[in-house]
Amino acid sequence: MGVNAPLNRKLRMGLVGGGPGSFIGRVHSIGACLDNRAEVVAGALSSNPERAKQGAADYNIDPDRAYGSYEEMFEAESKLPDDTRIDFVSVTTPNHTHFDIAKEAVEAGFNVICDKPMTFDLAQAEALQAAVEASDVVFAVSHNYxxxxxxxxxxxxxxxxxxxxxxxxxxxxxxxxxxxxxxxxxxxxxxxxxxxxxxxxxxxxxxxxxxxxxxxxxxxxxxxxxxxxxxxxxxxxxxxxxxxxxxxxxxxxxxxxxxxxxxxxxxxxxxxxxxxxxxxxxxxxxxxxxxxxxxxxxxxxxxxxxxxxxxxxxxxxxxxxxxPAGHPEGFFEAFANIYGSAFDAMIERAEGKSFEKRDTIYPNVYDGxxxxxxxxxxxxxxxxxxxxxxxxxxxxxx
Structure with missing residues:
Protein backbone atom coordinates (compact mmCIF):
# COMPACT_ATOMS: atom_id res chain seq x y z
CA MET A 1 0.00 0.00 0.00
CA GLY A 2 1.34 3.40 -0.94
CA VAL A 3 1.90 6.34 1.39
CA ASN A 4 -1.44 8.00 2.13
CA ALA A 5 -3.29 5.55 -0.09
CA PRO A 6 -5.10 6.01 -2.37
CA LEU A 7 -3.20 9.27 -3.00
CA ASN A 8 0.05 7.25 -2.92
CA ARG A 9 2.19 10.27 -2.14
CA LYS A 10 3.28 12.41 0.77
CA LEU A 11 1.21 15.43 1.71
CA ARG A 12 3.02 18.69 1.04
CA MET A 13 3.47 21.04 4.00
CA GLY A 14 3.87 24.82 3.97
CA LEU A 15 5.32 26.03 7.28
CA VAL A 16 4.64 29.52 8.62
CA GLY A 17 7.03 30.34 11.46
CA GLY A 18 9.69 27.95 12.66
CA GLY A 19 12.70 30.04 11.76
CA PRO A 20 15.91 30.48 13.81
CA GLY A 21 15.16 30.50 17.54
CA SER A 22 11.73 28.92 17.16
CA PHE A 23 10.64 26.07 19.43
CA ILE A 24 7.17 25.08 18.30
CA GLY A 25 7.78 25.39 14.56
CA ARG A 26 10.42 22.68 14.64
CA VAL A 27 8.14 20.50 16.78
CA HIS A 28 5.34 20.85 14.24
CA SER A 29 7.59 19.88 11.37
CA ILE A 30 8.88 16.79 13.19
CA GLY A 31 5.38 15.73 14.22
CA ALA A 32 4.00 16.19 10.71
CA CYS A 33 6.79 14.20 9.07
CA LEU A 34 7.32 11.52 11.73
CA ASP A 35 5.24 8.85 10.00
CA ASN A 36 6.56 9.59 6.51
CA ARG A 37 3.14 10.88 5.47
CA ALA A 38 4.21 14.50 4.86
CA GLU A 39 7.20 16.60 3.90
CA VAL A 40 8.03 20.29 4.30
CA VAL A 41 8.26 21.69 0.78
CA ALA A 42 7.63 25.41 1.31
CA GLY A 43 7.89 27.94 4.08
CA ALA A 44 7.61 31.51 5.27
CA LEU A 45 9.69 30.98 8.36
CA SER A 46 9.95 34.47 9.84
CA SER A 47 8.28 37.88 9.75
CA ASN A 48 11.69 39.15 8.61
CA PRO A 49 11.93 38.25 4.89
CA GLU A 50 15.70 37.81 4.96
CA ARG A 51 15.60 35.52 8.02
CA ALA A 52 12.65 33.67 6.52
CA LYS A 53 14.69 32.68 3.50
CA GLN A 54 17.88 32.02 5.44
CA GLY A 55 16.13 29.45 7.64
CA ALA A 56 14.86 27.42 4.70
CA ALA A 57 18.00 25.30 4.52
CA ASP A 58 17.25 23.95 8.02
CA TYR A 59 14.18 22.25 6.55
CA ASN A 60 15.72 21.37 3.18
CA ILE A 61 13.28 23.73 1.48
CA ASP A 62 14.19 24.57 -2.10
CA PRO A 63 15.26 28.24 -2.35
CA ASP A 64 12.52 28.80 -4.96
CA ARG A 65 9.91 27.92 -2.33
CA ALA A 66 11.46 29.83 0.57
CA TYR A 67 9.16 32.81 0.80
CA GLY A 68 9.61 36.16 2.46
CA SER A 69 6.05 36.26 3.79
CA TYR A 70 3.04 34.02 4.15
CA GLU A 71 1.13 36.23 1.68
CA GLU A 72 3.84 35.58 -0.91
CA MET A 73 3.71 31.85 -0.19
CA PHE A 74 -0.06 31.55 -0.54
CA GLU A 75 -0.11 33.56 -3.77
CA ALA A 76 2.76 31.63 -5.36
CA GLU A 77 1.62 28.19 -4.20
CA SER A 78 -1.93 28.79 -5.42
CA LYS A 79 -0.56 29.22 -8.94
CA LEU A 80 1.34 25.92 -8.93
CA PRO A 81 -0.12 22.75 -10.48
CA ASP A 82 -2.21 20.44 -8.30
CA ASP A 83 0.59 17.87 -8.19
CA THR A 84 3.09 20.43 -6.85
CA ARG A 85 1.42 22.98 -4.59
CA ILE A 86 1.21 22.58 -0.82
CA ASP A 87 -1.67 20.56 0.66
CA PHE A 88 -1.70 22.18 4.08
CA VAL A 89 -0.33 25.09 6.08
CA SER A 90 1.02 24.84 9.62
CA VAL A 91 0.73 28.09 11.60
CA THR A 92 3.43 28.14 14.30
CA THR A 93 3.80 31.86 15.00
CA PRO A 94 2.90 34.00 18.07
CA ASN A 95 -0.80 34.28 18.96
CA HIS A 96 -1.47 37.74 17.54
CA THR A 97 -0.57 36.59 14.01
CA HIS A 98 -2.62 33.38 13.87
CA PHE A 99 -5.88 34.85 12.62
CA ASP A 100 -4.63 36.65 9.52
CA ILE A 101 -2.45 33.73 8.46
CA ALA A 102 -5.03 31.00 9.08
CA LYS A 103 -7.93 32.92 7.53
CA GLU A 104 -5.98 33.71 4.38
CA ALA A 105 -4.87 30.07 4.10
CA VAL A 106 -8.45 28.87 4.49
CA GLU A 107 -9.72 31.33 1.88
CA ALA A 108 -6.96 30.19 -0.49
CA GLY A 109 -8.24 26.62 -0.11
CA PHE A 110 -5.36 25.21 1.93
CA ASN A 111 -5.93 22.85 4.86
CA VAL A 112 -4.65 24.30 8.15
CA ILE A 113 -3.01 23.07 11.34
CA CYS A 114 -2.94 26.03 13.74
CA ASP A 115 -1.07 26.26 17.00
CA LYS A 116 -3.01 27.18 20.13
CA PRO A 117 -4.52 29.42 21.40
CA MET A 118 -6.14 29.62 17.98
CA THR A 119 -6.37 33.42 17.77
CA PHE A 120 -5.72 36.62 19.69
CA ASP A 121 -9.30 37.02 20.94
CA LEU A 122 -12.78 35.51 20.72
CA ALA A 123 -13.99 37.79 17.91
CA GLN A 124 -11.16 36.57 15.68
CA ALA A 125 -11.88 32.96 16.62
CA GLU A 126 -15.54 33.27 15.68
CA ALA A 127 -14.64 34.94 12.38
CA LEU A 128 -12.19 32.12 11.64
CA GLN A 129 -14.87 29.54 12.45
CA ALA A 130 -17.17 31.23 9.93
CA ALA A 131 -14.44 31.15 7.29
CA VAL A 132 -13.83 27.43 7.87
CA GLU A 133 -17.56 26.67 7.71
CA ALA A 134 -17.77 28.54 4.39
CA SER A 135 -14.91 26.46 2.97
CA ASP A 136 -14.22 22.78 2.41
CA VAL A 137 -10.85 22.70 4.19
CA VAL A 138 -9.63 20.55 7.08
CA PHE A 139 -8.81 22.69 10.11
CA ALA A 140 -7.03 21.33 13.19
CA VAL A 141 -5.73 23.01 16.36
CA SER A 142 -2.61 21.58 17.99
CA HIS A 143 -3.82 20.81 21.50
CA ASN A 144 -1.17 18.13 21.29
CA TYR A 145 -1.77 16.45 24.65
CA PRO A 324 5.86 -2.11 21.52
CA ALA A 325 5.34 -1.74 25.26
CA GLY A 326 8.33 -0.50 27.24
CA HIS A 327 9.65 1.74 24.46
CA PRO A 328 8.73 5.27 25.59
CA GLU A 329 6.63 7.42 23.30
CA GLY A 330 6.12 11.08 24.05
CA PHE A 331 5.77 14.66 22.90
CA PHE A 332 6.68 14.34 19.22
CA GLU A 333 4.51 11.26 18.81
CA ALA A 334 1.53 13.07 20.34
CA PHE A 335 1.94 15.84 17.77
CA ALA A 336 2.22 13.20 15.07
CA ASN A 337 -1.10 11.70 16.17
CA ILE A 338 -2.83 15.07 15.81
CA TYR A 339 -1.34 15.45 12.36
CA GLY A 340 -2.12 11.86 11.39
CA SER A 341 -5.79 12.20 12.27
CA ALA A 342 -6.00 15.45 10.30
CA PHE A 343 -4.17 13.81 7.38
CA ASP A 344 -6.89 11.15 7.19
CA ALA A 345 -9.47 13.90 6.71
CA MET A 346 -7.26 15.68 4.15
CA ILE A 347 -7.11 12.52 2.09
CA GLU A 348 -10.89 12.20 2.16
CA ARG A 349 -11.15 15.79 1.00
CA ALA A 350 -8.61 15.22 -1.78
CA GLU A 351 -10.73 12.29 -2.99
CA GLY A 352 -13.80 14.48 -3.12
CA LYS A 353 -15.43 12.72 -0.18
CA SER A 354 -17.24 14.38 2.70
CA PHE A 355 -15.45 14.40 6.03
CA GLU A 356 -16.40 15.17 9.62
CA LYS A 357 -15.62 18.71 10.81
CA ARG A 358 -17.09 18.87 14.32
CA ASP A 359 -16.93 15.46 15.99
CA THR A 360 -13.27 14.72 15.27
CA ILE A 361 -10.61 12.87 17.22
CA TYR A 362 -8.26 15.79 16.59
CA PRO A 363 -9.03 19.24 18.09
CA ASN A 364 -10.74 21.40 15.48
CA VAL A 365 -11.84 24.99 14.89
CA TYR A 366 -14.75 24.63 17.33
CA ASP A 367 -12.34 23.57 20.08
CA GLY A 368 -10.25 26.60 19.17
Whole structure:
Protein backbone atom coordinates (compact mmCIF):
# COMPACT_ATOMS: atom_id res chain seq x y z
CA MET A 1 0.00 0.00 0.00
CA GLY A 2 1.34 3.40 -0.94
CA VAL A 3 1.90 6.34 1.39
CA ASN A 4 -1.44 8.00 2.13
CA ALA A 5 -3.29 5.55 -0.09
CA PRO A 6 -5.10 6.01 -2.37
CA LEU A 7 -3.20 9.27 -3.00
CA ASN A 8 0.05 7.25 -2.92
CA ARG A 9 2.19 10.27 -2.14
CA LYS A 10 3.28 12.41 0.77
CA LEU A 11 1.21 15.43 1.71
CA ARG A 12 3.02 18.69 1.04
CA MET A 13 3.47 21.04 4.00
CA GLY A 14 3.87 24.82 3.97
CA LEU A 15 5.32 26.03 7.28
CA VAL A 16 4.64 29.52 8.62
CA GLY A 17 7.03 30.34 11.46
CA GLY A 18 9.69 27.95 12.66
CA GLY A 19 12.70 30.04 11.76
CA PRO A 20 15.91 30.48 13.81
CA GLY A 21 15.16 30.50 17.54
CA SER A 22 11.73 28.92 17.16
CA PHE A 23 10.64 26.07 19.43
CA ILE A 24 7.17 25.08 18.30
CA GLY A 25 7.78 25.39 14.56
CA ARG A 26 10.42 22.68 14.64
CA VAL A 27 8.14 20.50 16.78
CA HIS A 28 5.34 20.85 14.24
CA SER A 29 7.59 19.88 11.37
CA ILE A 30 8.88 16.79 13.19
CA GLY A 31 5.38 15.73 14.22
CA ALA A 32 4.00 16.19 10.71
CA CYS A 33 6.79 14.20 9.07
CA LEU A 34 7.32 11.52 11.73
CA ASP A 35 5.24 8.85 10.00
CA ASN A 36 6.56 9.59 6.51
CA ARG A 37 3.14 10.88 5.47
CA ALA A 38 4.21 14.50 4.86
CA GLU A 39 7.20 16.60 3.90
CA VAL A 40 8.03 20.29 4.30
CA VAL A 41 8.26 21.69 0.78
CA ALA A 42 7.63 25.41 1.31
CA GLY A 43 7.89 27.94 4.08
CA ALA A 44 7.61 31.51 5.27
CA LEU A 45 9.69 30.98 8.36
CA SER A 46 9.95 34.47 9.84
CA SER A 47 8.28 37.88 9.75
CA ASN A 48 11.69 39.15 8.61
CA PRO A 49 11.93 38.25 4.89
CA GLU A 50 15.70 37.81 4.96
CA ARG A 51 15.60 35.52 8.02
CA ALA A 52 12.65 33.67 6.52
CA LYS A 53 14.69 32.68 3.50
CA GLN A 54 17.88 32.02 5.44
CA GLY A 55 16.13 29.45 7.64
CA ALA A 56 14.86 27.42 4.70
CA ALA A 57 18.00 25.30 4.52
CA ASP A 58 17.25 23.95 8.02
CA TYR A 59 14.18 22.25 6.55
CA ASN A 60 15.72 21.37 3.18
CA ILE A 61 13.28 23.73 1.48
CA ASP A 62 14.19 24.57 -2.10
CA PRO A 63 15.26 28.24 -2.35
CA ASP A 64 12.52 28.80 -4.96
CA ARG A 65 9.91 27.92 -2.33
CA ALA A 66 11.46 29.83 0.57
CA TYR A 67 9.16 32.81 0.80
CA GLY A 68 9.61 36.16 2.46
CA SER A 69 6.05 36.26 3.79
CA TYR A 70 3.04 34.02 4.15
CA GLU A 71 1.13 36.23 1.68
CA GLU A 72 3.84 35.58 -0.91
CA MET A 73 3.71 31.85 -0.19
CA PHE A 74 -0.06 31.55 -0.54
CA GLU A 75 -0.11 33.56 -3.77
CA ALA A 76 2.76 31.63 -5.36
CA GLU A 77 1.62 28.19 -4.20
CA SER A 78 -1.93 28.79 -5.42
CA LYS A 79 -0.56 29.22 -8.94
CA LEU A 80 1.34 25.92 -8.93
CA PRO A 81 -0.12 22.75 -10.48
CA ASP A 82 -2.21 20.44 -8.30
CA ASP A 83 0.59 17.87 -8.19
CA THR A 84 3.09 20.43 -6.85
CA ARG A 85 1.42 22.98 -4.59
CA ILE A 86 1.21 22.58 -0.82
CA ASP A 87 -1.67 20.56 0.66
CA PHE A 88 -1.70 22.18 4.08
CA VAL A 89 -0.33 25.09 6.08
CA SER A 90 1.02 24.84 9.62
CA VAL A 91 0.73 28.09 11.60
CA THR A 92 3.43 28.14 14.30
CA THR A 93 3.80 31.86 15.00
CA PRO A 94 2.90 34.00 18.07
CA ASN A 95 -0.80 34.28 18.96
CA HIS A 96 -1.47 37.74 17.54
CA THR A 97 -0.57 36.59 14.01
CA HIS A 98 -2.62 33.38 13.87
CA PHE A 99 -5.88 34.85 12.62
CA ASP A 100 -4.63 36.65 9.52
CA ILE A 101 -2.45 33.73 8.46
CA ALA A 102 -5.03 31.00 9.08
CA LYS A 103 -7.93 32.92 7.53
CA GLU A 104 -5.98 33.71 4.38
CA ALA A 105 -4.87 30.07 4.10
CA VAL A 106 -8.45 28.87 4.49
CA GLU A 107 -9.72 31.33 1.88
CA ALA A 108 -6.96 30.19 -0.49
CA GLY A 109 -8.24 26.62 -0.11
CA PHE A 110 -5.36 25.21 1.93
CA ASN A 111 -5.93 22.85 4.86
CA VAL A 112 -4.65 24.30 8.15
CA ILE A 113 -3.01 23.07 11.34
CA CYS A 114 -2.94 26.03 13.74
CA ASP A 115 -1.07 26.26 17.00
CA LYS A 116 -3.01 27.18 20.13
CA PRO A 117 -4.52 29.42 21.40
CA MET A 118 -6.14 29.62 17.98
CA THR A 119 -6.37 33.42 17.77
CA PHE A 120 -5.72 36.62 19.69
CA ASP A 121 -9.30 37.02 20.94
CA LEU A 122 -12.78 35.51 20.72
CA ALA A 123 -13.99 37.79 17.91
CA GLN A 124 -11.16 36.57 15.68
CA ALA A 125 -11.88 32.96 16.62
CA GLU A 126 -15.54 33.27 15.68
CA ALA A 127 -14.64 34.94 12.38
CA LEU A 128 -12.19 32.12 11.64
CA GLN A 129 -14.87 29.54 12.45
CA ALA A 130 -17.17 31.23 9.93
CA ALA A 131 -14.44 31.15 7.29
CA VAL A 132 -13.83 27.43 7.87
CA GLU A 133 -17.56 26.67 7.71
CA ALA A 134 -17.77 28.54 4.39
CA SER A 135 -14.91 26.46 2.97
CA ASP A 136 -14.22 22.78 2.41
CA VAL A 137 -10.85 22.70 4.19
CA VAL A 138 -9.63 20.55 7.08
CA PHE A 139 -8.81 22.69 10.11
CA ALA A 140 -7.03 21.33 13.19
CA VAL A 141 -5.73 23.01 16.36
CA SER A 142 -2.61 21.58 17.99
CA HIS A 143 -3.82 20.81 21.50
CA ASN A 144 -1.17 18.13 21.29
CA TYR A 145 -1.77 16.45 24.65
CA UNK A 146 -4.93 14.95 23.17
CA UNK A 147 -2.64 12.89 20.92
CA UNK A 148 -1.09 10.79 23.70
CA UNK A 149 -2.17 7.13 23.47
CA UNK A 150 -3.33 6.89 27.08
CA UNK A 151 -5.36 10.10 26.79
CA UNK A 152 -7.21 8.56 23.86
CA UNK A 153 -7.46 5.34 25.85
CA UNK A 154 -8.99 7.22 28.79
CA UNK A 155 -11.40 9.09 26.52
CA UNK A 156 -12.73 5.84 25.11
CA UNK A 157 -13.01 4.26 28.57
CA UNK A 158 -15.00 7.24 29.85
CA UNK A 159 -17.25 7.16 26.80
CA UNK A 160 -17.79 3.44 27.42
CA UNK A 161 -18.93 4.19 30.97
CA UNK A 162 -16.01 2.44 32.70
CA UNK A 163 -15.74 5.25 35.28
CA UNK A 164 -19.49 5.74 35.64
CA UNK A 165 -20.90 9.24 35.87
CA UNK A 166 -18.11 11.82 35.95
CA UNK A 167 -18.32 14.01 39.05
CA UNK A 168 -14.96 15.78 39.36
CA UNK A 169 -12.16 16.88 37.04
CA UNK A 170 -8.89 18.29 38.44
CA UNK A 171 -6.28 19.53 35.99
CA UNK A 172 -3.05 21.36 36.72
CA UNK A 173 -0.37 22.65 34.38
CA UNK A 174 2.63 23.74 36.43
CA UNK A 175 5.86 25.30 35.11
CA UNK A 176 8.62 27.37 36.68
CA UNK A 177 10.50 28.93 33.78
CA UNK A 178 9.01 32.41 34.28
CA UNK A 179 9.86 32.65 37.99
CA UNK A 180 12.29 35.46 37.09
CA UNK A 181 11.43 38.29 34.73
CA UNK A 182 13.42 36.89 31.84
CA UNK A 183 11.31 38.80 29.32
CA UNK A 184 13.26 41.89 30.42
CA UNK A 185 16.38 40.15 29.09
CA UNK A 186 14.70 39.80 25.69
CA UNK A 187 14.36 36.01 26.00
CA UNK A 188 12.40 35.34 22.80
CA UNK A 189 9.88 32.81 24.09
CA UNK A 190 9.18 34.79 27.25
CA UNK A 191 9.04 38.17 25.54
CA UNK A 192 6.01 37.56 23.35
CA UNK A 193 4.18 35.33 25.85
CA UNK A 194 4.17 38.09 28.48
CA UNK A 195 3.32 40.90 26.05
CA UNK A 196 -0.45 41.59 25.91
CA UNK A 197 -0.12 43.00 22.39
CA UNK A 198 1.17 39.63 21.18
CA UNK A 199 -0.17 37.02 23.61
CA UNK A 200 -3.64 38.42 24.25
CA UNK A 201 -5.58 39.09 27.43
CA UNK A 202 -4.06 36.26 29.47
CA UNK A 203 -0.55 35.02 30.20
CA UNK A 204 -0.23 31.63 31.86
CA UNK A 205 -3.95 31.01 31.42
CA UNK A 206 -3.79 31.75 27.70
CA UNK A 207 -0.57 29.82 27.17
CA UNK A 208 -1.05 26.66 29.22
CA UNK A 209 -4.41 26.66 31.06
CA UNK A 210 -6.10 26.39 27.68
CA UNK A 211 -4.36 23.01 27.30
CA UNK A 212 -5.55 21.92 30.75
CA UNK A 213 -9.15 22.95 30.12
CA UNK A 214 -9.19 21.35 26.68
CA UNK A 215 -7.85 18.09 28.10
CA UNK A 216 -10.73 17.77 30.54
CA UNK A 217 -13.28 18.55 27.84
CA UNK A 218 -11.66 16.15 25.38
CA UNK A 219 -11.49 13.22 27.78
CA UNK A 220 -14.93 13.54 29.37
CA UNK A 221 -17.04 15.24 26.71
CA UNK A 222 -18.89 17.09 29.49
CA UNK A 223 -20.51 20.40 28.58
CA UNK A 224 -19.39 23.42 30.64
CA UNK A 225 -21.90 25.68 32.37
CA UNK A 226 -20.20 28.34 34.52
CA UNK A 227 -16.73 29.43 35.59
CA UNK A 228 -15.20 31.36 38.49
CA UNK A 229 -11.55 32.36 38.13
CA UNK A 230 -8.74 34.08 40.04
CA UNK A 231 -5.73 35.25 38.02
CA UNK A 232 -2.60 36.65 39.66
CA UNK A 233 0.64 38.27 38.53
CA UNK A 234 3.35 37.50 41.08
CA UNK A 235 6.45 38.75 39.27
CA UNK A 236 6.64 42.55 39.74
CA UNK A 237 6.23 44.53 36.54
CA UNK A 238 4.92 41.62 34.47
CA UNK A 239 2.00 42.65 32.28
CA UNK A 240 0.03 39.38 32.28
CA UNK A 241 -0.93 36.69 34.79
CA UNK A 242 1.64 34.05 35.71
CA UNK A 243 -0.59 32.05 38.06
CA UNK A 244 -4.30 31.29 38.31
CA UNK A 245 -7.04 28.91 39.40
CA UNK A 246 -10.50 28.40 37.94
CA UNK A 247 -13.50 26.42 39.18
CA UNK A 248 -15.85 25.06 36.53
CA UNK A 249 -19.42 23.86 36.90
CA UNK A 250 -20.47 21.38 34.23
CA UNK A 251 -24.05 20.84 33.10
CA UNK A 252 -24.25 17.34 34.60
CA UNK A 253 -23.30 18.68 38.07
CA UNK A 254 -19.60 17.81 37.81
CA UNK A 255 -17.12 20.21 39.39
CA UNK A 256 -13.80 20.93 37.72
CA UNK A 257 -10.69 22.86 38.63
CA UNK A 258 -7.93 24.22 36.41
CA UNK A 259 -4.71 25.52 37.96
CA UNK A 260 -1.87 26.97 35.90
CA UNK A 261 1.47 28.31 37.06
CA UNK A 262 4.62 29.48 35.32
CA UNK A 263 6.38 30.61 38.51
CA UNK A 264 6.69 27.39 40.59
CA UNK A 265 10.34 26.67 41.38
CA UNK A 266 11.75 23.52 39.81
CA UNK A 267 8.63 22.59 37.86
CA UNK A 268 9.15 21.81 34.21
CA UNK A 269 6.06 20.80 32.21
CA UNK A 270 3.83 19.13 34.76
CA UNK A 271 0.41 18.47 33.25
CA UNK A 272 -1.63 16.35 35.66
CA UNK A 273 -5.26 15.33 35.20
CA UNK A 274 -7.43 13.41 37.64
CA UNK A 275 -11.00 12.39 36.87
CA UNK A 276 -13.44 10.96 39.41
CA UNK A 277 -16.48 8.92 38.45
CA UNK A 278 -19.08 6.94 40.37
CA UNK A 279 -17.41 3.63 39.41
CA UNK A 280 -13.74 4.63 39.50
CA UNK A 281 -11.13 7.31 39.00
CA UNK A 282 -8.07 7.83 36.81
CA UNK A 283 -4.87 9.85 36.87
CA UNK A 284 -2.44 10.71 34.08
CA UNK A 285 0.72 12.82 34.13
CA UNK A 286 2.35 14.25 31.00
CA UNK A 287 5.89 13.91 32.38
CA UNK A 288 5.27 10.15 32.68
CA UNK A 289 2.88 9.75 29.75
CA UNK A 290 3.16 6.00 29.23
CA UNK A 291 1.36 5.13 32.49
CA UNK A 292 -2.16 5.83 33.69
CA UNK A 293 -3.58 4.95 37.12
CA UNK A 294 -7.13 3.63 37.40
CA UNK A 295 -8.57 3.08 40.87
CA UNK A 296 -11.80 1.75 42.42
CA UNK A 297 -12.58 1.26 46.08
CA UNK A 298 -12.07 -2.31 47.24
CA UNK A 299 -9.97 -3.23 44.21
CA UNK A 300 -6.21 -3.26 43.59
CA UNK A 301 -4.93 -0.11 41.92
CA UNK A 302 -4.35 -0.62 38.21
CA UNK A 303 -1.53 0.83 36.16
CA UNK A 304 -2.35 0.96 32.47
CA UNK A 305 0.78 1.10 30.32
CA UNK A 306 0.91 2.14 26.70
CA UNK A 307 0.85 -1.23 24.92
CA UNK A 308 -0.66 -1.54 21.44
CA UNK A 309 -0.98 -5.31 21.80
CA UNK A 310 -2.59 -5.44 25.24
CA UNK A 311 -6.20 -6.70 25.35
CA UNK A 312 -7.20 -3.86 27.68
CA UNK A 313 -6.34 -1.19 25.12
CA UNK A 314 -9.24 0.36 23.23
CA UNK A 315 -8.95 0.66 19.43
CA UNK A 316 -8.38 4.43 19.76
CA UNK A 317 -5.63 3.96 22.33
CA UNK A 318 -3.89 1.18 20.41
CA UNK A 319 -4.07 3.11 17.13
CA UNK A 320 -2.17 6.00 18.70
CA UNK A 321 0.83 3.76 19.54
CA UNK A 322 3.84 3.20 17.31
CA UNK A 323 6.18 1.08 19.43
CA PRO A 324 5.86 -2.11 21.52
CA ALA A 325 5.34 -1.74 25.26
CA GLY A 326 8.33 -0.50 27.24
CA HIS A 327 9.65 1.74 24.46
CA PRO A 328 8.73 5.27 25.59
CA GLU A 329 6.63 7.42 23.30
CA GLY A 330 6.12 11.08 24.05
CA PHE A 331 5.77 14.66 22.90
CA PHE A 332 6.68 14.34 19.22
CA GLU A 333 4.51 11.26 18.81
CA ALA A 334 1.53 13.07 20.34
CA PHE A 335 1.94 15.84 17.77
CA ALA A 336 2.22 13.20 15.07
CA ASN A 337 -1.10 11.70 16.17
CA ILE A 338 -2.83 15.07 15.81
CA TYR A 339 -1.34 15.45 12.36
CA GLY A 340 -2.12 11.86 11.39
CA SER A 341 -5.79 12.20 12.27
CA ALA A 342 -6.00 15.45 10.30
CA PHE A 343 -4.17 13.81 7.38
CA ASP A 344 -6.89 11.15 7.19
CA ALA A 345 -9.47 13.90 6.71
CA MET A 346 -7.26 15.68 4.15
CA ILE A 347 -7.11 12.52 2.09
CA GLU A 348 -10.89 12.20 2.16
CA ARG A 349 -11.15 15.79 1.00
CA ALA A 350 -8.61 15.22 -1.78
CA GLU A 351 -10.73 12.29 -2.99
CA GLY A 352 -13.80 14.48 -3.12
CA LYS A 353 -15.43 12.72 -0.18
CA SER A 354 -17.24 14.38 2.70
CA PHE A 355 -15.45 14.40 6.03
CA GLU A 356 -16.40 15.17 9.62
CA LYS A 357 -15.62 18.71 10.81
CA ARG A 358 -17.09 18.87 14.32
CA ASP A 359 -16.93 15.46 15.99
CA THR A 360 -13.27 14.72 15.27
CA ILE A 361 -10.61 12.87 17.22
CA TYR A 362 -8.26 15.79 16.59
CA PRO A 363 -9.03 19.24 18.09
CA ASN A 364 -10.74 21.40 15.48
CA VAL A 365 -11.84 24.99 14.89
CA TYR A 366 -14.75 24.63 17.33
CA ASP A 367 -12.34 23.57 20.08
CA GLY A 368 -10.25 26.60 19.17
CA UNK A 369 -13.23 28.92 19.56
CA UNK A 370 -14.15 27.32 22.88
CA UNK A 371 -10.58 27.82 24.11
CA UNK A 372 -10.73 31.52 23.30
CA UNK A 373 -14.10 31.83 25.08
CA UNK A 374 -12.55 30.10 28.10
CA UNK A 375 -9.74 32.69 28.17
CA UNK A 376 -12.17 35.60 27.79
CA UNK A 377 -14.42 34.41 30.60
CA UNK A 378 -11.51 33.64 32.92
CA UNK A 379 -10.14 37.16 32.53
CA UNK A 380 -13.59 38.71 32.94
CA UNK A 381 -14.36 36.62 36.03
CA UNK A 382 -11.04 37.51 37.64
CA UNK A 383 -11.63 41.21 36.99
CA UNK A 384 -14.98 40.85 38.81
CA UNK A 385 -13.48 39.22 41.93
CA UNK A 386 -14.05 35.66 40.68
CA UNK A 387 -17.70 36.21 39.74
CA UNK A 388 -19.51 33.22 38.28
CA UNK A 389 -19.87 33.73 34.52
CA UNK A 390 -21.38 31.60 31.79
CA UNK A 391 -19.10 29.17 29.99
CA UNK A 392 -21.74 28.20 27.45
CA UNK A 393 -20.82 28.86 23.85
CA UNK A 394 -22.28 27.52 20.63
CA UNK A 395 -18.92 26.00 19.70
CA UNK A 396 -19.12 23.70 22.74
CA UNK A 397 -22.61 22.42 22.01
CA UNK A 398 -21.59 19.19 20.34
Missing amino acids: TGYPLIRQARAMIQNGDLGEIQAIRVQYIQGWLRDKIEAEDQKQAAWRTDPTKSGAAGAFGDIATHAYNLGRYMTGLLPDQISCHLKTFVPGRALDDYGTAVIRYENGCLGTVTASQISHGRENDVLIEIDGTKGSLQWRQENPNEMYVRANGQPHKIYTRDPNAPYMTPAGAAACRL VEGMFFIQQCVASSQQDAAWLSLKHAAARR
